[in-house]
Amino acid sequence: MRPNLRVVSIVSALLILVPLAMPSWVVFILTKALFTFIAVLGVALLLRGGQLTFGHALFFATGTYTVGFSVKWFGFRDALLLVPMGALTGLIMAALVGLIMARYRGVFFAMLNLAFSMILYAILLKFYWVTGGTDGISVGTATFLGFPLRAGTYPFYYLTLVIAGLITYVVYRFLASPLGYFLRAIADNEIRIEYSGESVRRVIYLTYILAGGLGGVSGVLAAFTVGHVVPEDAFWFQSGQFVFIALLGGFEGILGSLMGAVAFEFIQTYSSKYFPYAWQLTLGGIMLFIILFRPGGLWAIYESLVSRFSSKAEGSTHG
Amino acid sequence: MDIGLLTIIIFDGLNYAAVLFLIAVGLTFVYGVLRILNISHGAIYGLGAYMATWLTILLLNKGLPPYLSYFVLLTGAIIIGLITGPSIERLCLRRIYGSDIHIQLLLTFSILLILDDAMKLIWGVEPMFMSEPYFLLGQFSVGGIIYPRYTFLLIGVSASFGVFLVWLVRGTRFGKLVVSVIQDREISVAMGINVGLIYTAAFTMGALSAAIGGAFIAPTISVAPGFAAEVVVMSFAVVAIGGLGNLEGAALGSLIVGLARALAIHLVAELELAVIYLIMVLVLAFRPQGLFGAVEERRI
Numbered sequence: 001m002r003p004n005l006r007v008v009s010i011v012s013a014l015l016i017l018v019p020l021a022m023p024s025w026v027v028f029i030l031t032k033a034l035f036t037f038i039a040v041l042g043v044a045l046l047l048r049g050g051q052l053t054f055g056h057a058l059f060f061a062t063g064t065y066t067v068g069f070s071v072k073w074f075g076f077r078d079a080l081l082l083v084p085m086g087a088l089t090g091l092i093m094a095a096l097v098g099l100i101m102a103r104y105r106g107v108f109f110a111m112l113n114l115a116f117s118m119i120l121y122a123i124l125l126k127f128y129w130v131t132g133g134t135d136g137i138s139v140g141t142a143t144f145l146g147f148p149l150r151a152g153t154y155p156f157y158y159l160t161l162v163i164a165g166l167i168t169y170v171v172y173r174f175l176a177s178p179l180g181y182f183l184r185a186i187a188d189n190e191i192r193i194e195y196s197g198e199s200v201r202r203v204i205y206l207t208y209i210l211a212g213g214l215g216g217v218s219g220v221l222a223a224f225t226v227g228h229v230v231p232e233d234a235f236w237f238q239s240g241q242f243v244f245i246a247l248l249g250g251f252e253g254i255l256g257s258l259m260g261a262v263a264f265e266f267i268q269t270y271s272s273k274y275f276p277y278a279w280q281l282t283l284g285g286i287m288l289f290i291i292l293f294r295p296g297g298l299w300a301i302y303e304s305l306v307s308r309f310s311s312k313a314e315g316s317t318h319g
Numbered sequence: 320m321d322i323g324l325l326t327i328i329i330f331d332g333l334n335y336a337a338v339l340f341l342i343a344v345g346l347t348f349v350y351g352v353l354r355i356l357n358i359s360h361g362a363i364y365g366l367g368a369y370m371a372t373w374l375t376i377l378l379l380n381k382g383l384p385p386y387l388s389y390f391v392l393l394t395g396a397i398i399i400g401l402i403t404g405p406s407i408e409r410l411c412l413r414r415i416y417g418s419d420i421h422i423q424l425l426l427t428f429s430i431l432l433i434l435d436d437a438m439k440l441i442w443g444v445e446p447m448f449m450s451e452p453y454f455l456l457g458q459f460s461v462g463g464i465i466y467p468r469y470t471f472l473l474i475g476v477s478a479s480f481g482v483f484l485v486w487l488v489r490g491t492r493f494g495k496l497v498v499s500v501i502q503d504r505e506i507s508v509a510m511g512i513n514v515g516l517i518y519t520a521a522f523t524m525g526a527l528s529a530a531i532g533g534a535f536i537a538p539t540i541s542v543a544p545g546f547a548a549e550v551v552v553m554s555f556a557v558v559a560i561g562g563l564g565n566l567e568g569a570a571l572g573s574l575i576v577g578l579a580r581a582l583a584i585h586l587v588a589e590l591e592l593a594v595i596y597l598i599m600v601l602v603l604a605f606r607p608q609g610l611f612g613a614v615e616e617r618r619i
Contacts, residue, residue: 047421050419052420052421052424054424100600100604103607104603104607106420107356107420107563108559108603108607110356110420110424111356111555111559111599111603112599112600112603114552114555115556115559115596115599115600115603116596116600118552118556118592118595118596119593119596119597119600121592122590122591122592122593122595122596123593125592126588126589126590126591126592126593127589235548236548236552237548240358240428243421243424243425243428244425244428244429247421247422247425277436277439277440277444278436278439278440279436280432280433280435280436281432281433281435281436281437281440283429283432284428284429284430284431284432284433284436285429285433287425287426287428287429287432288411288426288429288430288433291415291422291425291426291429292411292414292415292426
């Protein structure tokens with residue numbers, strides 16, 4: 001689990017420099033990819049523990065509506081305060097729901113998550129005098145210490161990038177901690193963890209809370225990027241997409257989620273441009289291919305390429 | 320609460336329950352045999368609705384007697400069931416039995432995405448209407464309440480499909496083979512049972528249930544892209560409440576969900592959807608295996 005410093009610095013350099021040479025729509029898509037990446041990291045964390053959630057949109061929507069209500073009730077839209085607020089509401093939501101969730105595994109874990117996210121969806125949809133119903137709430141442009149921060153511009157992108165960087169570090173530290181190692185062991189054998197003196201429920205619960213916080217942060221950034229929050233943020237389709245991206249990238253490395261998110265946003269953009277009624281078909285087709293032929297996701301494809309190149313390089317030095 | 324309102328709630332509830340049962344029973348049957356929660360079930364439901372609507376419109380435009388439309392609805396559903404069932408099972412699911420649950424769920428989710436767009440490509444994105452079968456039967460009145468007779472047809476179709484499935488599993492040789500495959504796959508293979516064929520047949524039965532559900536709900540709604548997404552997740556709730564893989568559970572679950580939804584719509588309209596998932600959470604919190612489900616052994 002040691003970070004490959006070369007890879008990390010190449011990726012960071014790419015994320016910092018490439019947008020400077022790109023038109024603003026690419027910057028916009030990369031912003032979307034970054035906030036999606038943050039939410040997907042949460043899903044990937046749980047997947048690493050062998051738990052699939054089909055309701056992570058619960059925390060995503062908690063984040064988006066944190067912004068929605070803040071704008072609607074207080075006219076407050078400062079990103080500096082709202083991002084930590086989103087993290088906090090996500091954490092609190094996860095801490096409450098997680099009390100029940102930590103007891104379940106497998107299909108039941110997936111289904112219960114689904115149920116909770118659908119309850120939020122139903123509430124957001126039906127209590128329209130508070131939530132705006134299907135119309136949602138328009139949140140407009142974010143501010144940062146009073147300065148406007150428009151989506152698709154460099155300041156907004158770099159803010160998102162800094163947040164994503166911080167979160168990547170937190171998740172990396174989490175995975176490198178004993179808790180992170182236990183999490184991975186849960187996927188293999190729960191009972192042996194209990195024998196070794198760690199509580200499986202505690203590990204799942206804490207991971208769940210972290211994942212919820214990530215969902216909240218992602219939601220806040222999403223609300224400001226899109227400028228609008230709608231009940232669909234909590235719909236199971238959104239959750240499905242997060243799982244989809246986590247597996248598209250492969251959840252073994254943090255970088256996998258990033259690759260998945262970037263690939264997803266570009267596939268979505270291009271296929272909805274060229275095949276307006278078939279972008280889901282394109283995504284589904286790619287996913288089908290990955291599951292049936294490359295189950296490790298983009299990350300595994302990347303790793304097999306790397307190992308092929310490095311073995312060739314070794315071969316040449318020895319030869 | 321007056322009698323009139325109560326009657327309406329009960330009729331509405333049975334109506335919802337009938338539709339939900341048709342979809343959920345297939346979902347639960349597939350899970351029972353294949354141990355896969357088939358998310359693409361919703362797309363098959365949508366395809367059934369589209370196919371039935373399209374065929375019926377074709378029939379009516381040809382000027383053929385409209386009473387044939389009931390037959391056409393069923394035919395459309397059977398066509399979809401027989402095409403999608405075997406092809407999804409043979410081409411995709413067959414390769415992932417025994418994989419991790421997230422692979423299975425995601426594979427069926429991908430199929431849902433693909434079929435969802437396929438519907439748009441085949442039939443366009445404009446809503447399609449076809450309500451002749453609905454109006455043809457007329458209405459009846461009970462104690463001053465007017466209610467469409469089509470509801471009875473829906474309940475009838477749903478109940479007969481349920482009875483048929485139970486008979487198939489409990490009363491036929493095929494059913495015995497299915498049960499033995501559920502009990503122990505390897506021994507079944509050793510005894511000479513064609514397990515692959517049983518899986519295909521079971522999945523096709525599931526697909527048929529979804530397609531029939533879609534076909535018979537079609538005359539009462541406007542068939543438009545995305546209409547299936549909500550119904551399907553409701554049928555997940557039904558299945559989870561009743562117990563995954565349990566036929567009686569699906570019946571009880573759909574009755575509970577249908578009646579609760581009807582109650583909510585007429586009394587507290589805001590809770591229409593939330594109440595379904597609240598029930599699901601309550602049931603799962605106290606009986607994770609569902610009301611009828613058997614406790615599974617803990618995997619070590």
